[in-house]
Amino acid sequence: MQLDLSGRTALVTGSTQGIGYSIAQGLARAGARVAINGRTAERAEEAVRQIRQDVPGAEVITAAADVTTEDGTAGLLEALPQVDVLVNNLGIFGAQPAMEITDDDWRRYFEVNVLAGLRLTRAYLPGMVERGWGRIQYIASDSAVVIPAEMIHYGMSKTALLAASRGFAKEAAGTGVTVNSVIAGPTHTGGVEKFVYEMVDSSLPWDQAQRQFMREHRPQSLLQRLIEPEEIANMVVYLASPLASATTGAAVRVDGGYVDSIVP
Numbered sequence: 001m002q003l004d005l006s007g008r009t010a011l012v013t014g015s016t017q018g019i020g021y022s023i024a025q026g027l028a029r030a031g032a033r034v035a036i037n038g039r040t041a042e043r044a045e046e047a048v049r050q051i052r053q054d055v056p057g058a059e060v061i062t063a064a065a066d067v068t069t070e071d072g073t074a075g076l077l078e079a080l081p082q083v084d085v086l087v088n089n090l091g092i093f094g095a096q097p098a099m100e101i102t103d104d105d106w107r108r109y110f111e112v113n114v115l116a117g118l119r120l121t122r123a124y125l126p127g128m129v130e131r132g133w134g135r136i137q138y139i140a141s142d143s144a145v146v147i148p149a150e151m152i153h154y155g156m157s158k159t160a161l162l163a164a165s166r167g168f169a170k171e172a173a174g175t176g177v178t179v180n181s182v183i184a185g186p187t188h189t190g191g192v193e194k195f196v197y198e199m200v201d202s203s204l205p206w207d208q209a210q211r212q213f214m215r216e217h218r219p220q221s222l223l224q225r226l227i228e229p230e231e232i233a234n235m236v237v238y239l240a241s242p243l244a245s246a247t248t249g250a251a252v253r254v255d256g257g258y259v260d261s262i263v264p
């Protein structure tokens, strides 16, 4: 399969590191012009520099903005009024006992993990519809389906993304614009690696450490190792490509079989 996104502009929110960075890199490799987003210009510039080094000829630009605020989003839209591919990747997570999640915490998780993406969808979808082509994706999580007892607020926000993407896919029906969510499973990012070493013997080499972690703490994973960010990116780049034209309104899993379901 040739995933060719040349001539398309893509925005990936929260792409200075982690899964977002790998998605941006994958889209650039497929020929898209990619806007890197994070809260500061310095971090965005560093990611741009890194991608240019890894992907010779990559067309990458910075789009630093705090997309969780109306002002930040307005600034971003001024700098980047039109995109063909929008990947709503930005998301925060953290453990908190259920009864200690305050109103402010619930609001914050909704505003960062859900509303930021909804606002950008509202801004970019009409242009995509007008041009007759577009791709919108939300990076959800296994926690959208298997709600973790220690992260109900996070699970709630990811379930909301599944609902929103299905709904916006209906809004875009028949237009050439697809809207999907990707259910990412436990992934090997910097934050997760630190977490793994807090849970298992910190002297173990990484491969053994992650396998012990998965065996003891994530036994339902069929992969039995963490997912690499590039493996999430592969699905996102495919869904962004012209080849995925018949997939819309879907929640596509890259969860290593974590969600125990035969329904995709």
Ligand SMILES: NC(=O)c1ccc[n+]([C@@H]2O[C@H](COP(=O)([O-])OP(=O)(O)OC[C@H]3O[C@@H](n4cnc5c(N)ncnc54)[C@H](OP(=O)(O)O)[C@@H]3O)[C@@H](O)[C@H]2O)c1
Pocket: 013, 014, 015, 016, 017, 018, 019, 020, 037, 038, 039, 040, 043, 044, 065, 066, 067, 068, 089, 090, 091, 092, 093, 139, 140, 141, 142, 184, 185, 186, 187, 188, 189, 190, 191, 192
């Ligand atoms: N890691 C996992 O195991 C896992 C599993 C399933 C789903 N997911 C989902 O995948 C997505 C990415 O997760 P990750 O672990 O790769 O994230 P991460 O490593 O924590 O990276 C977060 C990114 O978001 C940016 N960011 C934070 N606040 C921002 C704001 N207000 N405005 C703009 N950018 C902001 C950060 O950039 P700056 O610091 O430069 O601002 C950074 O690039 C999230 O939606 C997460 O829920 C992750």
